[in-house]
Amino acid sequence: MTKHQEPIVDIKLARSFGINQEEFDSIQRIMGRMPSYTELGIFSVLWSEHCSYKNSKPLLKLFPTRAPQVLQGPGENAGIVDIGDGLGIAMKVESHNHPSAIEPYQGAATGIGGILRDIFTMGARPIALMDPLYFGSLEDAHVRHLFSGVVSGIADYGNCVGIPTVGGSVVFDESYTTNPLVNVMCLGLVENKKIMRGFASGSGNLVIAVGATTGRDGIHGATFASEELSEESSAKRPSVQIGDPFTKKLLLEATLELIESGLAVGIQDMGAAGLTSSSIEMASRAGTGLEMDMSQVPLREKGMTPYEIMLSESQERMVVVAPKENYEQIKAIFDKWELHCSSIGVVTDDGHVRIKWGEEVFADIPVKALVDEAPVYERESQKPGYLDKLKQFIQNDIKEPKDHNRSLNIVLSAPTIASKRWVYQQYDHQVRTNTAVLPGSDAAVLRIRGTNKAIGITTDCNGRYCYLNPFNGGAIAVAEAARNLACSGAKPLGLTDCLNFGNPYKPEVFYQMKQAVEGLAEACKVLEVPVISGNVSLYNESLTHSVYPTPLIGMVGLIEDLSQITTQWFKEPGDVVFLAGDIKSQPDIGGSEYLKVVHGQVNGDAPAIDLSAEKKLHDFVRDAIKAGLVRSAHDCSEGGLAVALAECCFTPPLDPLLNKEGTGLVADLSDLPGRSDFKLFAEFQSRIVLSCKPSDIEKLEGLAKKQGVDIMKLGTVGGDRLVIKDLIDLPVAEARKTWEEAIPNIMK
């Protein structure tokens, strides 16, 4: 038997584990004694922000989480919504921001690994990945290193596992320079009667560790994710786990085979805080206790202590709880897939987690204390001073440029607006042959095999809007996601959120967080989209500032008939182009990409948003699609109307619908109010560009009138130029080249 000598526990050690004095005192109170080294380690990870949500819990309660279609809301590994036919979609988003900041390739890769486990643990087969990414300016060489590292980490991992990466978003802004946001969302398809949950129930049942061996990688990863990055952060590179997509693929297949067999009663992935959080969360859900012998855990390194084994974040591991008599059959499944499978303990009924090495006890803690008694803080909130300053912005002080073609070219080549083909071409977006709308349109669309249905998927958040106006920014993130789905023909079923913010101990940051969450919650209520899962990533800070508040939204919606799948691109010359939604308001260029890249300012307010008008617009567009009146639908967002119209002209290469005669546009915006450049580039919400056959004009206008939605004819599809009367006249091929080559040219 190995003898493990543990270090002395005191406040200094506790602090180095991220535990403050107040928390250290309450740990001693709960234990009635000084905790052991292993116990302190367990407390530190379970009470970290990453696992306990101690600074965000009161805010998360604001989200609506119930709706008839919700089969599983927040609290499990992933949320699940019903899509009919006995099928459900499991969905969750995660962040891997800090690991990606110091080791972009492995950081991004293991982010995918983690989110995949959350999905297949529920019994769902992963069917799609989405990658919303936020970086600094590509002018910066280090940012280019982070960008290319993250993209190839995602590509190598996702491609190897064989899950298509069907979309995402990439935003570039100086606020993210040293602290990029690397979020990843996964969706899985599950037969509703086979949904699996993470319960360690049944006293006497075995606790089984399966998958890869346990090493020293990633120890304290959860704690690391719960503090600010600093100059010393790169010394924490060993806190970043190393991914093995090949083993992950085997683990995925073996786990789904195990669930199919019905041999297990509970399964949980080992993600952040490894064996500690997985086993203890399972016991907490089931109201049971656990006794585990660390000497039985398959290890990849010699001399590991119980502390290290409990806190390791080695990838590709799961915990299974199952009756003793099923053990041999379970082992046979993992043997087939050449994976480890080892019984490491039993479920008990005393509500304690007991960690042993042979007979020696290293930790003995009440489960309730670790999970339910984790601290919850209502942090101090203070309105940041910058907000009032921004309100003084007067847009008419901005000089109107003479050449709008030039402005459009500048905006089209801004990396945030430009084509992301350089990114998504590196992702396998077609494997498993369900992807009906490839990356590049408003929402990705996957058909559901064996049905006539499809799902639309999108991720959205404009961090700049949230910085300028946290409440509206939050509401817009939800509204834009729902709008993207409406444009693809889908009705939203549920959303998952990744709340990326700075350090919540800064009152200004907590203000942003609170306001943004209130905005999200309000939009969820009005647009009737429940929150089914989510993640919180705080402490996203660089040396000088917090990142823009970025509450990222991933949303899934249902398209009831494959024939209703709609894309953003114009389809045929002669089709008539309309603008639906807000066509009467004066334009406001606050927070726009135009203001930033043409005039060098981040200023003003975020765009206004009227959520009930937004809802009407979505219903109208979906109804028009259902009625077969819509040839194309595209959301107006970043870059404004001019960019939206240009994107409608950029038919994807090899598209079977690409018409030889060209899908250019001749439009006239004279009837829209406001100054010319504002008309072109203001980022109005609640606007959708539609095209229809000339023979359907009356029907489309009639439907709009009936539903109380304003609609205005803008022009006609045709030719090979993008013409906006008196303002813009560019060959489509040239504009497209500007837009398409911007990122590849920088990354050469």
Next chain:
Amino acid sequence: MKFAVITFPGSNCDYDCYRAVKDHLKCPVEYIWHREHSLNDCDCVILPGGFSYGDYLRTGAIARFSPIMRQVIDFADKGGPVIGICNGFQILLESGLLPGAMLVNRSLQFICKTVHLKAENNKLPFTNKLTKNQLIKVPIAHKEGNYYADQKTVRELEENGRVVFRYCDSSGKADDTANPNGSVNNIAGITNQQGNVLGMMPHPERALEQLLGSSDGVLIFDSIKNFLGAK
């Protein structure tokens, strides 16, 4: 008329190939695990795409040692039709059923997109439903698809009609701009001397429905069925 889809640890297009046979051809098909020792009397073998053994060491380099590969080689030697797609092509190269090797794409990046192919040999079990030099649209998705062989081998392939598919543009021109990965002579797919083993980097199983962007892969699957039916 039964098809075998060989599954290696790390295969990930096995499911798509299985569905292609089952849903499109409506023929019997079974997965055969790489550790098996029999092809169960199947009439056509599909080596699917993916990352067998995680592409560790070299693409296809470990999979060729899987027990089932002996049966696959035997089956091919007896004239049975074998098609290797993407990683399946790489495994065929490593196991010596086809000549040459794969290099990393010249962009050094994974590439997923739909390309045009010219079908230059329409006399094979896999191409008999195509017309000679017919252009088809099929997706590619690989990082190591930059086909390479020495000059002598390439000459032999070219002179004997063993270059089955070539990357080209929408007008059929097979020049460098139409070459997605740097492969020698724009080669996308080749066959063995007997014409019963096909290796191709593009994925015909991803091009069976207009809903997903192209249905030109139908011609390849229908050719196999046609060949087996006529046998």
